[in-house]
Amino acid sequence: MHPSHVELIVAIADAGSLGAAARRIGKTQPALTKALKRAEEDVGVQLFYRGAHGAHMTADGARVVERCRRILRDLDALAEDLAQRRGELTGQIGVVVSPLAAMKIIPPVMARFGSRFRGVRVQIRGGHAPKAFAALHSAEADFVIGPGPSSGGEPGLIAEPLLRTGLALLTGANSRYARTTDPKILGEAPWAAIGPRGRRPYYADFLEANGIAAKEPVLLSDSILSILSVLESSDLVCSFPSLVLPEILSRWNVVQVPVEMGPTGVDIALTHARGRILTPAAMAFGDLVHEESRRLRDHNPG
Structure with a gap:
C-alpha cells in the first residue's frame, strides 16, 4: 500500500462517508474515490461498503484501518520525539490507570511532571486488565498503571x-x-x-482460601465512584486495595469489614508495549511513576 493511502483510509473510517472524508483531507470526492480504489487493489481486499448511507468498513477493512491508525500514531510519536529532543515541550502521553494508581500515584506524579513539561498533554483514563492492555497494543496509550498481565504474560x-x-x-x-x-x-x-465481566474478582482468592466457593458479582462497574455510591446504601461487599482506604473511608459512608484477609494482595505494575519507542517526556513520566511507587512502598512497608 502506498503511504499516502494511510491517511485517506483513516479519514474515510472517521468521517463515515467519502464526501465528508474528501472535505476533511482537502481532496475532491472523485479523486478520493479513485485513490481508495487503488488502495483496495494494492491490498487485495475491499475495505469499505459504499452506499447511500455512507461508507462502512468491511471485516478486512477494520483490520486495515486499525493498522493505519497505528501508523499515524507512530508518525505523530516520531514528530513529538524529535521535537522534544530539540528542547520543545510539546506532544501527548496516554495513560490508563487503575483506581489505586488514580488515587495514590497519579496526583503527585502530575504535580512534578507538569512543572517540568508544561507543554506536554497527559491524557488519563480509567481502565482495567485485560482490556486496558488493548490500548497499548493499538498505541492509543503509552502506559498502563495497575495490575500487570497475568502470570502467563x-x-x-x-x-x-x-x-x-x-x-x-x-x-x-x-x-x-x-x-x-x-x-x-x-x-x-x-x-x-470493579472491572470487566469475565475477569476473576480479587475477592475470590480470599473466599476460596477459607473454603468458600466464590460467587459471581451481582454488580460490576469500571467506575469506583459507581461502586461506592451503591455500597453506601446496600449490603453489597467489595474488595479494594488497602492502600486507598484512608481516602475512601474519609469521604464515603462505608466501613471496612473486620475480617482477616491473610496474604491476599495485588501486584501493581507499569506496563508498556515492547516495541514502542517512548519519547523523552514519556520516559520521564515513567521514571516519576517509579519514584512515587518507591515512596509509597517506604511509607507502607506492610
Missing part, C-alpha cells in the same frame, strides 16, 4: 513491578455485614467487583 508487553498492595473488604456503614468477622458468613453476601 501478555505477548508484546513489558511489565515493570511497582508495588504490592493488600486487599480490604468494604461495605455500607449500615450493611448487615459491617461487623462480620467470620469469613463463612461472607459466603452468603452479595458481591460487587
Whole structure:
C-alpha cells in the first residue's frame, strides 16, 4: 500500500462517508474515490461498503484501518520525539490507570511532571486488565498503571513491578455485614467487583482460601465512584486495595469489614508495549511513576 493511502483510509473510517472524508483531507470526492480504489487493489481486499448511507468498513477493512491508525500514531510519536529532543515541550502521553494508581500515584506524579513539561498533554483514563492492555497494543496509550498481565504474560508487553498492595473488604456503614468477622458468613453476601465481566474478582482468592466457593458479582462497574455510591446504601461487599482506604473511608459512608484477609494482595505494575519507542517526556513520566511507587512502598512497608 502506498503511504499516502494511510491517511485517506483513516479519514474515510472517521468521517463515515467519502464526501465528508474528501472535505476533511482537502481532496475532491472523485479523486478520493479513485485513490481508495487503488488502495483496495494494492491490498487485495475491499475495505469499505459504499452506499447511500455512507461508507462502512468491511471485516478486512477494520483490520486495515486499525493498522493505519497505528501508523499515524507512530508518525505523530516520531514528530513529538524529535521535537522534544530539540528542547520543545510539546506532544501527548496516554495513560490508563487503575483506581489505586488514580488515587495514590497519579496526583503527585502530575504535580512534578507538569512543572517540568508544561507543554506536554497527559491524557488519563480509567481502565482495567485485560482490556486496558488493548490500548497499548493499538498505541492509543503509552502506559498502563495497575495490575500487570497475568502470570502467563501478555505477548508484546513489558511489565515493570511497582508495588504490592493488600486487599480490604468494604461495605455500607449500615450493611448487615459491617461487623462480620467470620469469613463463612461472607459466603452468603452479595458481591460487587470493579472491572470487566469475565475477569476473576480479587475477592475470590480470599473466599476460596477459607473454603468458600466464590460467587459471581451481582454488580460490576469500571467506575469506583459507581461502586461506592451503591455500597453506601446496600449490603453489597467489595474488595479494594488497602492502600486507598484512608481516602475512601474519609469521604464515603462505608466501613471496612473486620475480617482477616491473610496474604491476599495485588501486584501493581507499569506496563508498556515492547516495541514502542517512548519519547523523552514519556520516559520521564515513567521514571516519576517509579519514584512515587518507591515512596509509597517506604511509607507502607506492610
